[in-house]
Amino acid sequence: MKMSQKQKTPQMFDRIAVRYDFLNGLISLGQHNIWRKKMARMLPDRTNLAVLDLATGTGDQIITFLKTRKIASIIGLDPSVEMLTIGEGKIAKQFPRSDVTLVEANAGKIPFQNAEFDVVSMSFGIRNVPDVQQVLIETWRVLKPGGRLLILEASTPQNSFFRFFNDLYLTLIVNKLAGLLAGNSEAYSYLNNSIKAFPSGEVFLNKLRTVGFSQVLMKPLMVGSVTIYQADKL
Numbered sequence: 452m453k454m455s456q457k458q459k460t461p462q463m464f465d466r467i468a469v470r471y472d473f474l475n476g477l478i479s480l481g482q483h484n485i486w487r488k489k490m491a492r493m494l495p496d497r498t499n500l501a502v503l504d505l506a507t508g509t510g511d512q513i514i515t516f517l518k519t520r521k522i523a524s525i526i527g528l529d530p531s532v533e534m535l536t537i538g539e540g541k542i543a544k545q546f547p548r549s550d551v552t553l554v555e556a557n558a559g560k561i562p563f564q565n566a567e568f569d570v571v572s573m574s575f576g577i578r579n580v581p582d583v584q585q586v587l588i589e590t591w592r593v594l595k596p597g598g599r600l601l602i603l604e605a606s607t608p609q610n611s612f613f614r615f616f617n618d619l620y621l622t623l624i625v626n627k628l629a630g631l632l633a634g635n636s637e638a639y640s641y642l643n644n645s646i647k648a649f650p651s652g653e654v655f656l657n658k659l660r661t662v663g664f665s666q667v668l669m670k671p672l673m674v675g676s677v678t679i680y681q682a683d684k685l
């Protein structure tokens with residue numbers, strides 16, 4: 452396993468990196484690995500896949516993908532060195548001989564050639580980027596024809612009853628409790644606000660179509676508080 456050596460970029464995720472995995476389990480009510488597995492089941496139905504995992508953070512999506520045995524190589528990309536360092540340790544422990552490379556970079560400017568990957572994935576990352584369209588364009592560029600984009604992201608339930616409780620949960624639990632435990636309430640009020648601001652559901656499917664993706668579909672989970680999006684580059 453390799454990790455690129457670049458200049459350290461100070462940012463919010465660097466500050467919460469050591470508590471991130473614990474809080475992820477707490478906020479998702481222990482569900483996040485189940486969601487990741489569901490996304491892994493949406494990998495193309497073939498082996499030897501070259502995968503790029505954007506906003507890879509502490510590497511949980513990479514680990515879930517490696518368990519499928521469909522993967523030839525994975526590159527995990529993230530601007531937070533602290534998150535990547537934790538991911539590097541976890542991956543090396545569970546999959547010491549896997550072909551995984553971690554790269555400090557921004558999803559808006561992917562440092563790879565056109566048409567290099569069979570799959571590009573992004574779990575809980577797309578709502579953090581300043582320019583969603585730019586990331587989708589970059590993703591399209593680095594996917595091979597026949598390649599697939601898989602995105603797992605928090606979303607707003609369509610049903611107003613569930614939306615009310617989801618809002619309550621985000622405000623009371625995520626904002627306050629996670630902020631307190633993380634020792635960084637700024638990071639978790641940001642999380643709450645970014646979830647509410649993200650254009651989820653049908654709006655996001657249209658963004659995927661605009662960039663050129665085909666066969667776009669979404670799989671809402673947990674009454675629509677989380678959604679997996681799938682889009683193909685034909």
Ligand SMILES: C[S@@+](CC[C@H](N)C(=O)[O-])C[C@H]1O[C@@H](n2cnc3c(N)ncnc32)[C@H](O)[C@@H]1O
Pocket residue numbers: 464475505506507508509510511512528529530531534556557558559573574575576579580581
């Ligand atoms: C909520 S974490 C998700 C991490 C991981 N994918 C997971 O599922 O646990 C969001 C990640 O997005 C990364 N991130 C923030 N801005 C980014 C950008 N412009 N490009 C790529 N990653 C970014 C952060 O550093 C952080 O690791």
